[in-house]
Amino acid sequence: MNYIISANSSWVWRRIYKVKQDIAHGFVGGDWVVQPTGYTPAGCYEWLREARPPVQWSKVVWNDWVVPKHQFLGWLVAHEALNTVDKLIQYGLEVDDKCLLCGRLEERLSHLFFECQYSMRVILTMQQTTRCQFPITLDLAWWTNRGGTTVQRGVQVALLLSALYSI
Structure with missing residues (x-):
């Protein structure tokens, strides 16, 4: 020393x-x-390392049922760190602000994944196909405190993040 x-x-x-x-x-x-x-x-x-309380979304994103590349996307979404068109405009790029999927509204994170008609169809079709229902929202409080078994919770998160990754 x-x-x-x-x-x-x-x-x-x-x-x-x-x-x-x-x-x-x-x-x-x-x-x-x-x-x-x-x-x-x-x-x-x-x-x-500084002691910090665990973040609300950690058990949702870092879930054993989720594929790692989907976990990374979930981490980006939780941090609102995806380079959506609204962020590109903030960076000073001159791009069309309309959603590339529906062409109707400004593309931002909440619209891209939870309000866009195309995205809604993808998630609803996946829910109907798998018969697994959950709210189409980024309400991390709901995703953290939802009920059900460990398997049900894991499958719900895996399905949502795989749908977001597909979008």
């Missing part, structure tokens, strides 16, 4: 040294300041 880094050290070594300094503040006398246990990599990681 007494090592001093030299001025000509590489970027990687300087970064490792900085992490060592951060860890030194939380590790006193062989124990973690926050939790009275000996050193473990997991304890170090938990101490270094």
Whole structure:
């Protein structure tokens, strides 16, 4: 812990040294300041990262029933990070603001997935085919607190995210 880094050290070594300094503040006398246990990599990681409450959508998106590429799309949707036309206009691009699927209204996230006539038909057809009903909404409170068995909840999310991915 007494090592001093030299001025000509590489970027990687300087970064490792900085992490060592951060860890030194939380590790006193062989124990973690926050939790009275000996050193473990997991304890170090938990101490270094800031404790945050879990986000509401995490169990919906990171669901074992969902294909990883659909999970990533769900993560983008939850963060409203998809590059829809309204976002492209905000970035300064000059593009037509109409939805590419229906051509009627401005394309934004909520319209693209939950209001567009084309999208609604895709999701409703999927619901009819699978006989699995759920609201066509991005209401994360509903998706987080819905009832049913683990299998029912997993299938509902997998179907919704696969439909969104298809759209």
